[in-house]
Amino acid sequence: xxxxxxxxxxxxxxxxxxxxxxxxxxxxxRTLTAVRDVSFEVGRGETLALVGESGAxxxxxxxxxxxxxxxxxxxxxxxxxxxxxxxxEGLREYRQSVQMVFQDPYSSLDPRYRIGATxxxxxxxxxxxxxxxxxxRVAELLETVNLDPDFADRxxxxxxxxxxxRVSIATALSVDPEFLILDEPVSALDVSVQARILNLLMQLQxxxxxxxxxxxxxxxxxxxxxxxxxxxxxxxxxxxxxxxSLFERPAHPYTEGLLASxxxxxxxxxxxxxxxTGEIPSPINPPSGCPFHPxxxxxxxxxxxxxxxxxxxxxxxxxxxxxxxxxxxxEHVGEMSAEERREAN
Amino acid sequence: xTSPRLSVRDLQVTYxxxxxxxxxxDRVSFDxxxxxxxxxxxxxxxxxxxxxxxxxRLLDDNxxxxxxxxxYGDWDLAAMSEGELAKQIRGREISMVFQDPNTSLDPxxxxxxxxxxxxxxHLDVSKQEARKRAxxxxxxVGIPSPEDRLDDYPHQFSGGMRQRVVIAIALSCDPGLLIxxxxxxxxxxxxxxxxxxxxEDINANHDTxxxxxxxxxxxxxxxxxxxxxxxxxxxxxxxxxxxxxxxxxxxxxxxxxxxIPETHEMKSELTVIKGTPPDLREPPSGCRYHxxxxxxxxxxxxxxDIPQEYREDGSxxxxxxxxxxxxxxxxxxxxxxxxxxxxxxxxxxRGDQL
Amino acid sequence: xxxxxxxxxxxxxxxxxxxxxxxSFLENKLAVFGLFLILSxxxxxxxxxxxxxxxxxxxxxxxxxEGPSAEHLFGTDNLGRDIFSRVLYGYQTVMTITLGGVxxxxxxGTSIGLTAGYRGGWTDQAMMxxxxxxxxxxxxxxxxxxISALGPSKWGVLLVLGVAYxxxxxxxxxxxxxxxxxxxxxxxxxxRGASQSRxxxxxxxxxxxxxxxxxxxxxxxxxxxxTATLSFLGVGVQPPDPSLGRMLTEGKDYLxxxxxxxxxxxxxxxxxxIGFNTIGDGLRDTFDPRQVNR
Numbered sequence: 001x002x003x004x005x006x007x008x009x010x011x012x013x014x015x016x017x018x019x020x021x022x023x024x025x026x027x028x029x030r031t032l033t034a035v036r037d038v039s040f041e042v043g044r045g046e047t048l049a050l051v052g053e054s055g056a057x058x059x060x061x062x063x064x065x066x067x068x069x070x071x072x073x074x075x076x077x078x079x080x081x082x083x084x085x086x087x088x089e090g091l092r093e094y095r096q097s098v099q100m101v102f103q104d105p106y107s108s109l110d111p112r113y114r115i116g117a118t119x120x121x122x123x124x125x126x127x128x129x130x131x132x133x134x135x136x137r138v139a140e141l142l143e144t145v146n147l148d149p150d151f152a153d154r155x156x157x158x159x160x161x162x163x164x165x166r167v168s169i170a171t172a173l174s175v176d177p178e179f180l181i182l183d184e185p186v187s188a189l190d191v192s193v194q195a196r197i198l199n200l201l202m203q204l205q206x207x208x209x210x211x212x213x214x215x216x217x218x219x220x221x222x223x224x225x226x227x228x229x230x231x232x233x234x235x236x237x238x239x240x241x242x243x244x245s246l247f248e249r250p251a252h253p254y255t256e257g258l259l260a261s262x263x264x265x266x267x268x269x270x271x272x273x274x275x276x277t278g279e280i281p282s283p284i285n286p287p288s289g290c291p292f293h294p295x296x297x298x299x300x301x302x303x304x305x306x307x308x309x310x311x312x313x314x315x316x317x318x319x320x321x322x323x324x325x326x327x328x329x330x331e332h333v334g335e336m337s338a339e340e341r342r343e344a345n
Numbered sequence: 346x347t348s349p350r351l352s353v354r355d356l357q358v359t360y361x362x363x364x365x366x367x368x369x370x371d372r373v374s375f376d377x378x379x380x381x382x383x384x385x386x387x388x389x390x391x392x393x394x395x396x397x398x399x400x401x402r403l404l405d406d407n408x409x410x411x412x413x414x415x416x417y418g419d420w421d422l423a424a425m426s427e428g429e430l431a432k433q434i435r436g437r438e439i440s441m442v443f444q445d446p447n448t449s450l451d452p453x454x455x456x457x458x459x460x461x462x463x464x465x466x467h468l469d470v471s472k473q474e475a476r477k478r479a480x481x482x483x484x485x486v487g488i489p490s491p492e493d494r495l496d497d498y499p500h501q502f503s504g505g506m507r508q509r510v511v512i513a514i515a516l517s518c519d520p521g522l523l524i525x526x527x528x529x530x531x532x533x534x535x536x537x538x539x540x541x542x543x544x545e546d547i548n549a550n551h552d553t554x555x556x557x558x559x560x561x562x563x564x565x566x567x568x569x570x571x572x573x574x575x576x577x578x579x580x581x582x583x584x585x586x587x588x589x590x591x592x593x594x595x596x597x598x599x600x601x602x603x604x605i606p607e608t609h610e611m612k613s614e615l616t617v618i619k620g621t622p623p624d625l626r627e628p629p630s631g632c633r634y635h636x637x638x639x640x641x642x643x644x645x646x647x648x649x650d651i652p653q654e655y656r657e658d659g660s661x662x663x664x665x666x667x668x669x670x671x672x673x674x675x676x677x678x679x680x681x682x683x684x685x686x687x688x689x690x691x692x693x694x695r696g697d698q699l
Numbered sequence: 700x701x702x703x704x705x706x707x708x709x710x711x712x713x714x715x716x717x718x719x720x721x722x723s724f725l726e727n728k729l730a731v732f733g734l735f736l737i738l739s740x741x742x743x744x745x746x747x748x749x750x751x752x753x754x755x756x757x758x759x760x761x762x763x764x765e766g767p768s769a770e771h772l773f774g775t776d777n778l779g780r781d782i783f784s785r786v787l788y789g790y791q792t793v794m795t796i797t798l799g800g801v802x803x804x805x806x807x808g809t810s811i812g813l814t815a816g817y818r819g820g821w822t823d824q825a826m827m828x829x830x831x832x833x834x835x836x837x838x839x840x841x842x843x844x845x846i847s848a849l850g851p852s853k854w855g856v857l858l859v860l861g862v863a864y865x866x867x868x869x870x871x872x873x874x875x876x877x878x879x880x881x882x883x884x885x886x887x888x889x890x891r892g893a894s895q896s897r898x899x900x901x902x903x904x905x906x907x908x909x910x911x912x913x914x915x916x917x918x919x920x921x922x923x924x925x926t927a928t929l930s931f932l933g934v935g936v937q938p939p940d941p942s943l944g945r946m947l948t949e950g951k952d953y954l955x956x957x958x959x960x961x962x963x964x965x966x967x968x969x970x971x972x973i974g975f976n977t978i979g980d981g982l983r984d985t986f987d988p989r990q991v992n993r
Contacts (some may be wrong), residue, residue, distance in 0.1 A: 053533035066890045095892030097869045108883035122891045147705050160621065163391075163705060168887075175891075190388035190560065194614040195604035202612065220563070224606035224615075244611060261538035263563030265607050266492065267586050275542075276535035279503050621705065 004041035005179060005211050006065070011038040011074035013060055017284065032284050034060040036235040037074070038338055041312075042179075045205065047212040049222040049243070051258075053234035055280050058215045061232075062183050065213065066100050078179070096126045099172035103184035105164035109156040115142075115167050117153030122175045141170040142229045143201060162193035169200065183215045198225060219262050223247055234291040237310055241317035251319040251328040253296045273330060290322070300325040349376035350554045351400070351439075355563035357412035358392075365626040369395045371578040371633075374653055377522065382548050382555045384586070386562060388601075390622060391575040395559045397526045401435055403428070417522070422452070434649065437467040444527040446507040450499040456483075456510050457495030460517055468470030482513040483566035485551075486543060496696065505536035516547065523547070525557045542570050562605060566590055569571055573604045574598045577623050577633040580653055594662040596640045607631050631679075632664065643671040708823045714917035730981020733955045737973030751784035755941045764957045774959035777951065782959065786967045789943040793937055793968075796853060800860025806914055807861065808868025812897050813907070815869070816876025829874065830866040838863040841928060851934045859929070860922050871914045875907035909986035913979050920975035927968050943968050 013277060021228040035057040042048045063069045065076055067083060073110070076083045080228040083094055099122075102108040109118050119141055120134045129137065139149035143167040156164060165185060173336060174178055186194040198221065200236035204210055216222050230240040231254065237251035250256045271339070278295045281287055287294050295302040302322050310320040321327060358370035362693060376382045387393045397406055400415055402422065420481035422434060443449050451459060460479035466472065470478070476495070483491035484510040499507055508528065515523055525544065529537035543689045545568050548555050559565060565572050565586065572589045574582045574597065582595035593599040603616040619653040620637040623629050629636050631647040638646070643665050645651075665671035701721050725731055743750060752772075759779035767774045773782035815826035833841070842859040849855040876899070877884055929935030930944025938945065943964045950961025 001405040020780055025472050053535060068886060068889060092892060095890070098890075100887060101885040102887060102891045108887055108908065110884045110902050113902075120891065121888070125892055125894075129528050130637075171887075171891075191562070192388060192601060192604045192618045193619045198606065199614050199617065202614070209682055219534070220606045224609065224611055233676075257979075258534060261534045263538070263541070263561065265562040265566050265602065267566045270591075277539075279505055279536065280533075334856075 004045050005044050005079060006041050006042040007075075007077040008038060008061070008065070009075045009077065011061065011064060011076065012036055012057065012065060012072045013057075028128065030284065032234055034283065035064070035071075038235075038237050038320070039074075040230050040237065040240065042043070042211050042213055044061070044178075044211055044326035045209040045317075046215050046228070047205065047226040049214040049216060049229045050232060051216055051222050051229060053217060053258075053280060055234070055283060057235035057283075058232050059183060062181050062213065062215050066098065066181055067094075070293060073308045075102070082324070092126070094173045096122075097177050098179045098181065099175070099177040100181040100183065101165070101168050101172050101185045103187055105161045105168060105188060108168050110173075110324060112271050113156075114152065115154050115156065115159070118156075119171045119174055122171060126175045127344070138170075138310055141174055141221070142167075144173065144204075144300040145170045146196075159341075160190050160193075162196060164195055165189065166200065169197075169204075173204070177210070179211045179213070179214045181215070184217070185214075186221060187218060192269060201225065219247075219259065220265075231258070234280065234286055236291065236320065238292065238321070239317070239319045240310070243320075245316065249328050251313050251324040252292075252321045253298050253323070253327050254292050256327055256330070257295070263341075291322070292321075298326055347379060348432050350379050351362075351377040351556075352417070353400070353413070355413035356396070356399065356415060356423070357410065358395055358404065358408055358413045360395075360405070360408045362407060363642050364406050365456075367625045368628065369576055369625060370399060371628075372413070373575075373578075373580045374413075375552050375573050375580060375583050378571075379556055379558060380548065380552065381570040382544065382568055384557045384559065384565040384572040385575060385580075386559055386565050387575035388560060388622065390577075390625070392578040392625075393558050393560075394526055396575070397441070397524050397556065399460070400524060400556075401439055401441055401694050403441075422537065434461055436515075436520070437485055437518050438520055439522045439524065440520045442508075442515050442523065442528050444526045444530050446504060446511050447499075449511045450507060452499050455496050455498055456502070456514075457497075460514055464517050465516050469572060478517060479513075482517045483510070485516060485547070486510070486513040487539075488513070504530060508532065508536075509538055512540075512543065512547070516551070516553070518528045519551065520553060522524055522554050523558065524558070525555045527556070527560070529564065532557070537564070544568060559662075562602065563607075574601070577628060578625055579633055579663055580661060581634065583662075584658075588658055588660055589595040592658070594657055594660045594667070595634075596666070597634045598640045600639070631634055640666060642674070645671050711877035720985060724804065724981055727981040727984060729977045731858065733974040733977030733981065736970055737978060740790060740794075740974065742969050743787055747787040747791050751781075751787045751962065753781035755780060755785045755788040756939045764956070764960070766891065767959050773963040776946070776960055777957075779975075782946070782963055783948060785941040786943065786964060788941040789911060789946065789967065790942055791953075792853065793844075793923055793944055794971075796857045796936075797860065797928050798855040800926075801864060801915060801918050803857070803861030803990060804868050805863030805911070806916065808865040808870075808907050809872045809904070809911060811865070812869035812872025812874075813876045813903055816873035817895070817899050817903060818879070818882050819877070823873070827869070829868045833862070834866040838925065838950045839928065842925065843932075843934065846929065847978045851926055851937055851988040853940065855937050856926055856929055856935050862916050863925070864922070866983045867918060868911065871910050873909060875910055876903050890892050909982075913983045913986060916975050916982060920972045923968060923971050923975070935956055974983065 009126055012033065014033050017030040040048060043343045050061060052058050060069065078098065079185040081090060086094055089291045093244065116135070116138045119138045121215060123129055123134050124342065130292060138152050138323050142149045142151055147163060147166055149158070159167065163264065190199060201300050204224065205212060214226055215220065226243050228241065229243050229246050230237045232238065233250065233254045237256045239246065244291060246255065247259065260273040261277045270286060276295060281294065289305045290303040290308050293299040300322070306322065308320045308322050310318050313319045313324045356370055356373045357368065360367040373396060384391045385396065385427045395404070395408065399410060400422065410423050412667070417438065420434065445633060450456065457479055460482060461472070461475045464478050468514060473530040478497060482493045483494065488494055488506060488509055499510070504512060529540050534539065541564065542631055544557065546556055547553055551671065557569060569586050571583065571585050573580050574589070574595060576597045577686035582593070582598050584594060588594070589598060590602065594653050604618060606615060609615055618637055621634070623633060631645065631649050631652050632638070633692050635646045645665055649665065651663050651665060653661060653665065655662045657667050667675060669675045705744060752793055759775070762771065762775045762779045764777055765775045771781050771783065775905055804836035811826050811830065813825040826878065831874065841863050845862065846855050846857045847907065885898060885902065888902060926935060930942040931948050935944060936942035946964040947961050950957070950964065953960045986989070
């Protein structure tokens with residue numbers, strides 16, 4: 001990756017929990033660290049997936065990149081410029097160049113606006129096209145996402161979830177962005193509808209050389225769509241690497257457990273390896289040392305006290321684990337016989 | 346062969362709205378055997394959740410059973426009085442677990458109280474006895490130190506633990522059948538895996554059959570013994586789980602499986618099903634899948650009244666592909682099986698329609 | 700690439716939202732009755748000069764305290780003025796005041812509430828604490844205090860209503876804005892660089908319009924009552940302008956001998972209050988998403 005379009009560097013985000021004025025004056029606020037020292041890069045035309053379970057901090061990262069939240073420390077650089085220190089003009093360009101598609105198609109469009117008006121809105125904000133030109137552009141965009149241009153006159157409640165999600169994508173594309181943040185864009189959709197949206201996203205990326213930051217908990221979709229994956233746990237990236245290799249040979253026990261927990265749509269195949277036990281601890285009181293150690297079967301005394309840094313463990317892979325060698329040596333994928341399957345159950 | 350735990354025959358459910366009637370479940374027949382996990386899979390709007398609530402007659406006010414029967418033991422749940430149903434069946438013989446554990450528990454009572462209440466409502470036991478049973482139920486679903494947690498309120502449990510509590514309440518009276526409607530949707534994969542393990546464990550260690558309603562083909566593959574695939578209110582295929590994945594019988598099942606990313610090379614174009622699901626207010630004639638089907642084999646697909654009763658490799662399929670009279674290329678020996686399917690219509694006069 | 704273009708299905712759901720809304724509202728018989736009352740009163744108010752058989756201020760000492768008759772539908776008062784005509788003109792006064800006051804409160808309150816709710820944080824705290832202070836005074840006491848500062852007049856009452864009801868609209872608007880702020884479409888507008896005024900007035904306001912309309916109708920009912928009360932207490936509309944509340948005060952002295960003097964103005968106050976209340980309840984049911992038929 002020679003030319004990163006987005007660089008996230010040492011990002012940390014803390015939220016104050018007692019936000020009453022008095023406690024703030026007294027200085028006794030408790031804080032929740034939603035994101036801790038997260039760094040990654042996304043190259044031009046590349047898809048980086050942020051995966052993890054709820055509370056992992058992946059959506060917070062997305063919200064910081066879109067400037068909905070301010071980071072507590074660290075920086076986000078887009079084409080080299082820190083996005084939180086942009087001039088007005090720079091910010092306007094950023095708002096145009098980086099677009100977002102949200103998870104819930106039903107709430108991501110204003111219910112009182114016709115589809116055409118929703119898609120045209122970014123054009124109104126960012127361009128000085130005439131009304132007729134905007135209409136024409138809306139029709140083009142609808143066709144780009146494989147919807148009939150007549151949809152422009154409809155209201156969101158008349159559309160299905162998959163159609164709405166395509167309208168969201170069309171809206172995002174209206175101002176010719178280079179970078180899309182996709183926050184669980186297909187999680188709310190049925191598989192057959194999901195397939196179309198995924199095809200559309202892949203096609204658009206090829207045609208327009210778009211870069212994607214793909215936030216998802218669905219590992220099947222992530223595996224299909226992304227070039228690289230960053231796995232988050234309790235606000236930190238615990239492992240990062242090329243998709244295929246990471247799925248085949250995870251080097252962090254959390255990745256291993258996550259992959260083993262995903263039900264495979266094939267009764268004969270089951271990933272070997274330890275499934276995740278227990279639940280994610282509270283981010284208000286994270287465990288000492290390695291945050292994953294209470295749930296980790298590889299954990300030793302070292303893990304309880306020593307926080308392993310995210311470092312390069314082998315070619316193209318970073319992991320934050322003292323025992324990565326042990327983890328990555330394990331044979332994970334294979335066909336299971338019926339007996340083995342019963343056994344495993 | 347012993348008689349099945351639950352036997353649904355030609356079940357039909359109709360919703361009446363201001364302007365239309367919607368046939369949400371259309372002549373569905375299936376059996377749930379003793380001690381099996383029976384999966385019902387389909388996409389949103391296919392009628393799977395309606396089917397689940399119909400078994401316990403928990404339909405919304407505008408829905409009603411317009412035909413068929415639901416046999417459980419000696420009872421026909423479709424015809425029972427509401428009072429009998431509440432006393433004998435709900436929570437006692439058949440219990441249900443819903444998708445959202447947060448709304449399934451009453452936040453103002455301790456979980457112990459909710460458990461004991463359920464137990465004493467159905468079983469004639471003393472308070473101490475009920476308490477003991479409650480603790481046992483919590484232990485059964487893997488809640489650590491159940492005695493202490495009995496006096497906790499729902500909000501003191503995490504999402505995954507709350508779903509375990511809901512399952513504990515459902516199991517507290519040793520029901521013969523547990524209906525789980527999307528029990529893991531919205532939970533994290535690690536919690537989902539744990540809940541699925543728990544369901545398998547319950548199925549193995551108690552005399553409880555399970556109907557698992559889900560949209561997730563992975564979940565089905567993981568825990569189910571047999572699977573019913575629903576499309577637009579019809580049960581299009583009932584097959585053992587291996588058959589569904591290795592050699593799906595109905596074209597819809599096949600198309601559905603082919604649209605999940607796992608069955609494709611990374612970054613390759615996914616196979617999509619053409620068209621969109623039908624509006625059930627005006628369902629397509631003939632097979633409801635025919636406008637989207639790539640394997641239409643006969644004119645009858647568009648017009649015929651297809652029975653859900655072609656048998657093939659232990660599957661029951663609602664498709665003319667398995668009817669030698671309609672599909673000239675058919676080479677198997679599927680036949681309409683009459684003996685077992687009491688209450689089922691004889692195969693309708695398909696020939697006359699051509 | 701062999702992707703098909705999706706076309707619209709005729710789902711039968713293509714009725715306009717307005718029509719669905721109207722249909723649902725019209726099913727509520729009580730609300731339709733209220734609407735009928737209010738429309739009638741609206742017509743009466745607009746055409747009072749044409750309908751009224753007498754000039755409301757003209758005194759006729761030949762017809763003092765006459766009971767209802769064909770000549771004087773509601774009878775006459777102690778100065779021989781036609782009560783029916785005075786009620787019609789009284790409506791004009793009370794409706795103008797209420798309409799003006801409620802609209803003023805709507806504009807002020809909604810702007811404050813939406814801005815506070817959408818921006819949150821410090822702005823929200825400051826604005827809503829100010830609103831709380833206003834709310835802490837019972838509206839009648841607030842009204843009396845304001846009137847005594849401004850001096851009693853029609854416009855004083857209007858201003859009083861405007862100030863007293865602003866907090867109510869601010870509260871409703873704020874709570875709507877707070878929940879709409881979390882909607883994804885609002886977030887996506889922010890990400891797309893839409894300005895704050897665009898988001899607040901072009902997107903949040905139209906989506907909050909339901910509860911606000913309900914509040915408007917209910918506040919109308921209260922506004923009529925407050926106007927009448929102030930007049931009753933003698934600090935509202937000043938003579939010789941006809942005022943329903945004032946007629947009530949004057950009539951109460953004659954209750955034993957001339958019941959019509961206070962009963963008809965009393966009924967005249969009651970009818971629009973009932974009307975607005977039933978419309979308000981009907982609208983609330985219609986806007987409530989739980990009531991929407993699927």
